[in-house]
Amino acid sequence: MNSFGRPLTRNEDPRLLRGEALFVDDVELPGLLHVTFFRSPHAHAHLLSLDVSAARARAGVVAVVTAADLGDYWQPGPLLVPPPPVPGMVFNQRCQVPLVRDTARHVGEPVAMVIAESRYIAEDAVGDIFAEWETLPAVGDLEAALAPGAAFVHADLGTNVAAEVHQARGDYVAAARSAHLVLKRRFTYDRGASIPMETRGVVAQWDPRADRLTVWDTTQAPVVIRNGLAAMLGLSERQVRVVAPNIGGGFGPKMMMFYPEEVLVPWAAMRLGRPVKWIEDRLEHFFSTTHERSQIHDAEIALDASGKILGIKDEFLHDTGAYDPYGLTVPLNSQCTLLGCYVVPAYDSRFTAVFTNRTLVTPYRGAGRQHGVFVMERLLDLAARELGLDRAEIRRRNFIPADAFPFDQGVIYQDFSQLSYDSGDYEPILDKALAAIGYDDFVARVQPAARAAGRSLGLGLVCYVEGTGIGPYEGAKVQVQSSGKVSLATGIGSQGQGHATAFAQVVAEQLGVDLRDVEVTTGDTDQFYWGVGTFASRGAVVAGSAAHEAAKVVRQKVLRTAAAHFECAEEDLVLADGKVHVAGVPDHAITLGKLAGLANPMRGAVTPGTEPGLEATSYFGPASGATASGVHAMIVEFDAGTLRPTILDYVVVHDCGTVINPLILAGQIHGGVAQGIGNAFFEQLAWDENGQLLNASLADYLIPTALDVPRMRLEHTVTPSPLNPLGVKGAGEAGAIPVGALFAQAIEDALDLPARGIEILEMPLSPCRLWEITQRG
Numbered sequence: 001m002n003s004f005g006r007p008l009t010r011n012e013d014p015r016l017l018r019g020e021a022l023f024v025d026d027v028e029l030p031g032l033l034h035v036t037f038f039r040s041p042h043a044h045a046h047l048l049s050l051d052v053s054a055a056r057a058r059a060g061v062v063a064v065v066t067a068a069d070l071g072d073y074w075q076p077g078p079l080l081v082p083p084p085p086v087p088g089m090v091f092n093q094r095c096q097v098p099l100v101r102d103t104a105r106h107v108g109e110p111v112a113m114v115i116a117e118s119r120y121i122a123e124d125a126v127g128d129i130f131a132e133w134e135t136l137p138a139v140g141d142l143e144a145a146l147a148p149g150a151a152f153v154h155a156d157l158g159t160n161v162a163a164e165v166h167q168a169r170g171d172y173v174a175a176a177r178s179a180h181l182v183l184k185r186r187f188t189y190d191r192g193a194s195i196p197m198e199t200r201g202v203v204a205q206w207d208p209r210a211d212r213l214t215v216w217d218t219t220q221a222p223v224v225i226r227n228g229l230a231a232m233l234g235l236s237e238r239q240v241r242v243v244a245p246n247i248g249g250g251f252g253p254k255m256m257m258f259y260p261e262e263v264l265v266p267w268a269a270m271r272l273g274r275p276v277k278w279i280e281d282r283l284e285h286f287f288s289t290t291h292e293r294s295q296i297h298d299a300e301i302a303l304d305a306s307g308k309i310l311g312i313k314d315e316f317l318h319d320t321g322a323y324d325p326y327g328l329t330v331p332l333n334s335q336c337t338l339l340g341c342y343v344v345p346a347y348d349s350r351f352t353a354v355f356t357n358r359t360l361v362t363p364y365r366g367a368g369r370q371h372g373v374f375v376m377e378r379l380l381d382l383a384a385r386e387l388g389l390d391r392a393e394i395r396r397r398n399f400i401p402a403d404a405f406p407f408d409q410g411v412i413y414q415d416f417s418q419l420s421y422d423s424g425d426y427e428p429i430l431d432k433a434l435a436a437i438g439y440d441d442f443v444a445r446v447q448p449a450a451r452a453a454g455r456s457l458g459l460g461l462v463c464y465v466e467g468t469g470i471g472p473y474e475g476a477k478v479q480v481q482s483s484g485k486v487s488l489a490t491g492i493g494s495q496g497q498g499h500a501t502a503f504a505q506v507v508a509e510q511l512g513v514d515l516r517d518v519e520v521t522t523g524d525t526d527q528f529y530w531g532v533g534t535f536a537s538r539g540a541v542v543a544g545s546a547a548h549e550a551a552k553v554v555r556q557k558v559l560r561t562a563a564a565h566f567e568c569a570e571e572d573l574v575l576a577d578g579k580v581h582v583a584g585v586p587d588h589a590i591t592l593g594k595l596a597g598l599a600n601p602m603r604g605a606v607t608p609g610t611e612p613g614l615e616a617t618s619y620f621g622p623a624s625g626a627t628a629s630g631v632h633a634m635i636v637e638f639d640a641g642t643l644r645p646t647i648l649d650y651v652v653v654h655d656c657g658t659v660i661n662p663l664i665l666a667g668q669i670h671g672g673v674a675q676g677i678g679n680a681f682f683e684q685l686a687w688d689e690n691g692q693l694l695n696a697s698l699a700d701y702l703i704p705t706a707l708d709v710p711r712m713r714l715e716h717t718v719t720p721s722p723l724n725p726l727g728v729k730g731a732g733e734a735g736a737i738p739v740g741a742l743f744a745q746a747i748e749d750a751l752d753l754p755a756r757g758i759e760i761l762e763m764p765l766s767p768c769r770l771w772e773i774t775q776r777g
C-alpha cells in the first residue's frame, strides 16, 4: 500500500523518547581515555614556544600531543570540495593543520591534545600548559582585509583573497541603460553559528585482534570520513568502521570536515592502544565548529516601467574564515540562489571570498541561499515601492512561467552542473500564501485598524527557491530477512531528519509490508560501503531513489521466487501485507520470510546463475539537482517600547514535489523556520578588533526559545521532479532560507519605516539593533 503523503509517526521515535538510542557520548568502553584540547587564545599569533612538561607530569595524564609529536601525520587536511569550473576564477586553497605548530589563525585553533584517565584530569592538565605567543594583527573586517596594508591571514599568499568568481550572462550594462528604474543598495548579512543540541564528538577504538579501527563520530558523512581516515592512517578501508549513530542535529557543520579533533582522536587510540573519547563542550563549539553567513553585497537591479526585471548586478564579499577546505559552496549558492523564482535576462555577479582570522565558514542550513534570497527579495521590495506596485504583483510579473521548465539559469551551480530548474509552478504557491495569510484583508482592514489603535502590525511575503537533491550518488541495500522483516542500509547518516521512517515508506511501498517492519540503518560503514553524506537536502532525492530502485529489484525477486513456489506466472501473484498469494486465493499465501528461506537454496537445489537471497543493492545519481520552491508569509507585531516581535501568524506554502511523509516534512519546515527566526532576529556572533569572540555562550548568543517560535500553517503544491523516480525534491533547508528577507519586509511594514526614509538592509537584527536603525530617520 502506498503510504506516501500520509502523516505517519516516526519509526525512530520510541527509542529516542525512551532514551534508548545511542549517541556518541553514550559509547563507554573498558579503559576509555578522555581528551581535552589546549587551544589558541589569540586570533592571529606566532607560537614561539610550547611547554607541556607540567601537563605530562600530572597524575592521570596519559599523553600530551603537540604538532611535533605527530611526525608525518601533521599534514593540512584535505580539500573537500574543489573549486567550480568557472573560467577565469581564482582559488587559493589553504587547509587547516591538526595542531598549530607555527601560527594560529583563529581563536580556539587546537594547539595540543591532552589525553587522560578522566575528562577532569585532562581539563586540569590543559591549565598546566604554557605557550609563548607573538600576537599579530587580526583580520576581521572584510573590506579592510582587502585594503592596502592589511595584515595577511596566510603570509605566504600575500593576499587575503581566497577566491574570485565572476559569472555573467546577458548584457547588464545595456539592461541598465534601457531601464526605467535602476536601484542600488548595500546589503549585509552577519555571522551566526548552527548550535545543534548535541555538540560534536568522536570516540575511537583500535582492536589489535581484529586489526580494525572503530570510530563513533557525529559526522554527517560517515563513508567519506572512513575513506579519509583509512588513507591518513595507512589502513585499508576494510580496517576502518565509522559509525554515525543518532545525532542531535548537524545542520551542515558536521559534514565531512576532517576537523582536527576528528583526525587526532583515532590516531591517539591507535598509538595508545586504548579507546579515546572527545566530546566538544559548548564553549569549544562556538570557536571550533564552523560558522556561516557573513557577506556584504553591493547589488543593483534594473527594471522597466511595468516592474519587469531587465537585469541584476551584484558584487559581494564572502567571509571564508581562516581556511577554506569546503571550497566555494556557500558563496556559489548565494550567487545562484539570488536568481530565485524570477526571469532575470541579464545577470552579472562577482564574488570575492576573503580569508579572515575567524572560525572557518562552511555550509549551515541554507548554505548561502539565505543571502541570495535576502538580496533579491529586498531589491524587489524597494523596486515595488518606487514603482508604486504591490509587493505580490511585482513578484508575480517576474515569475518564471510554468511552461518554461526546465529553465536554464546560465550559471554554474554548487554541483558544477549548469543551474537548471527541473520543474515548478510559482503562481499557485503565491496565490495559496496570499489567501492563507489573508493578504487583501490585512492590507485593507487589519493593518489600518491596528495602526489606528496604535499597534505596529506588519506583513512579510517572500518567495524563494531551494536547490536540492544534488549528486553525485547514494546507494541502498534492501534485504528480506527470514523473520519476514525487511532491512535497508544506506551510506548517508541521519541527524534527526526521519530517514528511518521515510526510507521505510519507500521500501514498504514496493514490498507490500508494513513500514514498521522495515528496519533502516544509516550511518554505519560496515552496513553500507559507499556513500557521500547528508547535506544539501539530498537524502530524499538521492538515497530515497536508491532505496526505491533496490526495493523494486527485490520485489521482482520476491515475485520470481513465489511464482516458482506456486508454479504460476508472476502476473497472477498479489504481494501485500507481507505475503504473496495467487490472485483470488488469499488463503494460500506464503510469507516474505518463508520466501526468503526458499531463496536460500539447499544442496542440490541450485541451478546455474542462482543468486541467493531476496536482496539487492542499487545506486542513484541524478544528472543535476531538483529545485524546490515556496512562499513564506508572516504577520508580526512589534512592541513600540521594546521593539520585541511577536509573530501572530506564519504561513508556509511549499513545493517539494511528491511528499513522502507530511509529518516529517512539517517537522523539517518548523525546525527550519525556528532556525531562520534565530538567524533573522536573535543570533549574531560579536567580535572585537582582536578577533576575540565576545558572546561564546548561550547566555550571550541568544537562540529562539519555544516562546519565540510561532505555530505555523503549512500548505503544499506539487510539481513532481522529472529527475528521479519518486518525483521528490528536498525540503530540509526550505524553512530557514527566506526568513531574513521576510523579517526585513515585515519590520519595514510594521514600523512604517519607508515613510521615514528608513530601509532594512542588514541581517540579523535584534531589538537593540532595530532601535538604533529606527533612530536614523
Ligand code: MCN
Pocket (backbone or CB within 6 Å): 248, 249, 250, 251, 252, 364, 365, 366, 495, 496, 497, 498, 499, 502, 503, 534, 535, 536, 537, 538, 539, 540, 541, 544, 656, 657, 658, 659, 660, 661, 662, 664, 665, 668, 671, 728, 729, 730, 731, 732, 733
Ligand atoms: N521528505 C519528504 N518528502 C519530500 C522531501 C523530504 O518526506 N518531498 C523527508 C525526507 O524523507 C527526510 C526529510 O524530509 O526524511 C528531509 O529530507 P531532505 O530534504 O532530503 O534532507 P536530507 O535528508 O538530505 O537532510 C539534510 C537537510 C539539511 S541540508 C539540513 S542542514 C538539515 C535538515 O536536513 N539538518 C537537520 N534537517 C535537519 N533536521 C534535523 N532534525 N537535524 C538536522 O541537523
